[in-house]
Amino acid sequence: MDQDAKNRQTLPMEPIDLEDVAIVGRPGSDNVAVVAVDFLESGTSLRNGGAVITMSRRAQRGQSFVIRSVRQGQPYITLGDPFGIASQDMRPGDSIDEENLATELPELEVTYRQNIPAPIVPELASRTFDGFLREDGTVGTRNYVGIVTSGMCSSTEAREIAWRAMHEIYSRDKFPNVDGVVAVVHESGCGMPDGAGLTLLNQLLTNTLRHPNLGSAIYLDLGCGKTCVECSVPLFQAQLPSYNRRVINMTVQQNGGSRKTIVKGLEAVQGLLNYANKFVRQAVPISSLIVGTKCGGSDRWSGLTANPAVGAAADMFVKAGGSVLLPEIPELQGAAIVELAHRARTPEVGRKLMASLDRFKAYVETFGEDFSENPTPGNKKGGLYNIYLKSTGAKAKGGTTTVEGLLEYGEWLGSRKGLHVLYTPGYDQISTPALFLSGAQVALFTTGRGTGIGNALGPVVKVSSNTLLWKNNDDMDINAGTILDRTETVDEVGQRIFEDTIAVASGKKTVRAEESGFHNEFKVWESLWPAI
DSSP states (O other): OHHHHHHHSSSSSOEHHHHHHOOSSTTTTTTTTEEEESSTTTTOOEEETTTEEEOOOOOTTTTTEEEEOOTTTEEETTTTTEEEEEEEBBOOOBBBOOTTSSSSOOOOOOOOOOOOOOOOOOOHHHHHEEEEOOOTTTTESSOEEEEESSSSGGGGHHHHHHHHHHHOOOOOTTTTTEEEEEEEOOOOSSSSOSSSSHHHHHHHHHHHOOOTTEEEEEEEEEEESSTTTHHHHHHHHHTTTHHHEEEEEEEHHHHHHEEEEHHHHHHHHHHHHHHHHHOOOOEEEHHHHHHHOOOOOOOOTTTTTTHHHHHHHHHHHHHOEEEEEEGGGGGGTTHHHHHHTTTTTSSHHHHHHHHHHHHHHHHHTTTOTTTOOOOHHHHHTTTTTHHHHHHHHHHOOOOOOOOEEEEEETTTTTTTEEEEEOOOOSSSHHHHHHHHHOOSSEEEESSSOOOOOOOTTTTTEEESSSSSHHHHTTTTTEEEETTTSSSSOOHHHHHHHHHHHHHHTTTTOOOHHHHSHHHHHHHHGGGGGGGO
C-alpha cells in the first residue's frame, strides 16, 4: 500500500471544525485560512460554518489555503487586505503557493478624508506609571548614564568606559535610582560632506542626549571629526537648556590618547552617577508614554497573533492619551499604506503617507535595487509569501486608531499625541533605535522566529508570535502564541501586553535584553548620506 493510501486510511471520518486546526484573521472578510497544526493531510474534511471543505493536498503549518472559491484574477484576502491575485481558479481546500499566487494586487482606491482623533477613555487616562521626571517635563522609563560617542572614532573608548564602569564603579546598592551605564555608539561622524546629512546626524545626537532615559552623559569625541565638541556642542546647548548640568564633554586627542581618556572617563562617571541618582521614580500620567512598535524575524503568525495583540495594546495607550509610533515604510506596502491613508487625521496626512512609499521606493532605486525584495528567506519559510502579506501583518501592530501624522526619520515627537507613522527602513537595527531617537521610552518588538535585540536608550519588550518559540527561546518576554493555542483572545493578550508595558516602564519588570547585559544595540541610518 502506498503512503497516500495509508494516509487516507487514517483520515478522520467526521469533518473537523476548521477553527480547531486553522486561523482565519477576519472571518467576515477573509477568503483564506492558515494551518495552525503541524499539517493537514490531503483529503481532510473541515467544517466551516454550514459548509464542508476538503483539503486538496497536504498543507503544512503556517501555509494558507482557500476557504471560499477564488476565481483566476481575484484577490486572496487576509486580515481584510488583499495580498495577491489567484493565477488560476481556486476551490475551497486548495493551498496557496508560488504557482497559484501572482504577486500583484487589484487596483486599490485611495480616498482622503478628515477623521476625528481617537476618543480618550477616562478609565485608561487615569492610569499612571512610575517614571523619572526630567527638568524639561519629559519622563524616563530608565535612568542611565550614557557614554555617547560623537562618531565611530571614539566608540572603542566609549564601550570600554561603560563596561568598566559597570564592573568597577556602579552597583544598584550604591546608586539605587540608576539603571546602569550604557555606551551609545554609532558608525559615522566623519568622512561625510557638510549639508543635509551632517545636519541630520547632529539632530540625531541632540535627540540622544536629550532622551529622558538618560539621567546624565559623557559626550565623547576623538577631536577632529565633523561632530567634534567645538562643532556640535553649541548646537546641543542651543536646544537643550540642561545640557551643561547633565553632560560632560571629553576629547580623546586632548586627553592624550585612549588609555588616559578611559581613566578620565571613569573619573567623570562617578560624578555623573551621583547626579543621575538624584532622580527618583514618581507616579506620572500614562499620557507621558511614547510606545514604539516594531516587528522582526516575522513568520505567518506574527500578523495573526503578536502584531494584532500589540495593536490592541497600542489602541489602549492612544485612548489613554499617550503616543504610539509605527515605523518601517517598506513593510507598509499595498493595502496596508492605503488603509493607513484612509485613517489619516487629514487629507494632507493621508497624501504624505502615500508619498512616503513613493519616496522610499525612489531611495531604494538609487542603488539599482527592487523595492519589493523586503521579505527574507526566514520570512518566506515562515509562510510570508510576499511583501504585501508581510505588510498586512506589520500594519496591525499600530492598532486601529486615527493616524495623526507622518514623522520623518530623526524627528522628535515632543508633545504630540496619538498614532504616528515613522519614516524608517524595515531593518531592525536601524528602525528600533529610530523609535527611541524620536522620543519613545519603551518599544514592543514582535517576532515569530526569534531575536535578542535590545537598545542602548531603553527597554525593548519581545513578543513571541507562537508558543513553540516562547518555550525554546529565552530572549522572549511575552507569549502571544496563546492566541494560536486558543487559550486567549487577541484583546486578552493585548490587555496583558498593556499591563506588562506599564510594569516595564515603571521599572517593576526588566526585559530579557536588559538582563543579558550585552543587548544594547544602537545604529543610525548612515546610508542616507555618502561616505567621502
